[in-house]
Amino acid sequence: MITDKTSCSIIAEVLGSHGVSKAVVSPGSRCAPISLALDDAEGIGLTVVADERSAAFIALGMAQVSRKPVALVCTSGSALLNYAPAVAEAFYQGIPLIVISADRPEQWIDQDDSQTIRQFEALDHFVKRSYDIPDTIMPDNEHLWYANRIANDACLTALSGRQGPVHINVQLHAPLTRPGSRVEKQRIVEDIDPDRRLTREDAFDLARQAADAKILVVAGFMPPDSRINRAVAEFSRLPNVYILHETLSNLHFSGGHSALDTVIGSLSENEAVEMTPDLVITIGGALVSRFVKQFIREHNPKLGHWAISDAPGVTDCFKCLTKRISVSPDSFFRRFGGALRSIGVSTGYREKWHRHADRVMRLHEAYLSTIGWSDMKGMQTIFSKISPGVNLQLSNGTPVRYAQLLQRQAPHAEFCNRGVSGIDGCTSTAVGASMEYGRITLFISGDLSFSYDLSALACRDIPDSLRIIVFNNSGGGIFRFVATTDTLPKDKRESLFCAPPGLNIESVARSFGFNYLRADNESLLETALSELLDPAQGKTILEVKTDPEISAKTLKDYFISIKKT
Secondary structure, three states: OOEOOHHHHHHHHHHHHOOOOEEEEOOOOOOHHHHHHHHHOOOOEEEEOOOHHHHHHHHHHHHHHHOOOEEEEEOOOHHHHHHHHHHHHHHHHOOOEEEEEEEOOHHHOOOOOOOOOOOOOOOHHHOOOEEEEOOOOOHHHHHHHHHHHHHHHHHHHHHOOOOOOEEEEEEOOOOOOOEOOOOOOOOOOOOOOOOOOOOHHHHHHHHHHHOOOOEEEEEOOOOOOHHHHHHHHHHOOOOOEEEEEOHHHOOOOOOEEOOHHHHHHOOOHHHHHHHOOOEEEEEOOOOOOHHHHHHHHHOOOOOOEEEEOOOOOOOOOOOOEEEEEOOOHHHHHHHHHHHHHHHOOOOOHHHHHHHHHHHHHHHHHHHHOOOOOOHHHHHHHHHHHOOOOOEEEEOOOHHHHHHHHHOOOOOOEEEEOOOOOOOOOHHHHHHHHHHHOOOOEEEEEEHHHHHHOHHHHHOOOOOOOEEEEEEEOOOOHHHHOOHHHHOOOHHHHHHHOOOOOOOOHHHHHHHOOOEEEEEOOHHHHHHHHHHHOOOOOOOEEEEEEOOHHHHHHHHHHHHHHOOOO
């Protein structure tokens, strides 16, 4: 069936021509013409998800892994507002979602008619731009030109510069009336975007400023990029450079450390002063590590902070930003590194960091050899078994922090919703990611995060390659570790912050058609992991049961142990 709402068909045609091949739609009457138009458009596949909040995170996961724009479609009313958490995450991760909401005509807004709320610009703080297509017939078919122009503008905006979400609000007087005919081939506006490079002159000018500097490079979350990996690896060989890269940066090379909290958290005050850089250079998104942020804020580098970023506005997380350099990171490190080699650099800074890191990693390994069954032991066992072909998704809270401490073997790629760092939608994001990755996608979650997003498991398109590990530690394990809540009286902490979700995880798994495994000690976990990570196993949930108090104490004692000299 083809909709007679021509504006909807135009939008679908233009989106397909701009590379949108996937759309996640939620059922609704008002949005039916949009869904029909996308379903009819050549090359666009639809995934139907009833829960709009889950639908938006599934679309986020798809775009996260495919690195292509994904469309989102919802009906009028409060449906759009359920997109807000995922759209905010997409905005801060720089992920292109094309949000399309069906709306009632403008004259009926605020008139006590059903599903009429102020939808236009409802997501304005978290999208690159908002658009509104009115339900009016303009002279000389200008409404067709307008719909085409808006669709082209939205796609170019989402995909240009630092990518991100956009919102198209489509007013429709009546959702479906009669079948229509296909629209003619649409005009597509192209954007020629030359690669952003650092000129030779700029590189030498920057190198002269930093020739004698001790340089600390810090990398936050990024999608995998072999060009950036090679450029940073080469830059890391300079004797005045040290690289701290989070596991979510997807950088994998010798010469730096991904265990940021271990390396920085073990510094004594005298060592921190000695290791203070003259210049900090950052790439990627927000950091998980609070230790790195605290270290740089308390020991300000004399040359400040250079951010290699195309993010809008001024992002000054360390409170010492001096330059924002809007070029591609691989171009920057290749040109800047080459210029530094030509000018000549000081020596010793890299070697000092390596000596410190080697010493503290020996303490790290010694401590891990002594611990009993706990979250940390379970995570250590899991991270030792993840193969390079696995796509890893982590929930917020403790899983992503344990990855920073314990992960040594690099997966195919690693993701976590650190743009906003919320616990909502983590499971849905993993579901969407699994739809785009042909091999095993492994999602590691806490029980509280998992309980927050159960509707993700109802998606009918979940592939057999999805594997989920849920740490059941009676809810909110992070609140037993962070000082703000750990210092509360135990009864208050447990009742207000760590209340277990009360899920029967086996029943949840069975009811949604997942295989179920359980482990409550190291030996059972190793056996379960062999089964879980078998490609022939099918979609599976593994419940890992740990004691919350022992787990919290084990993590606290870890940070005490690595400070020993």
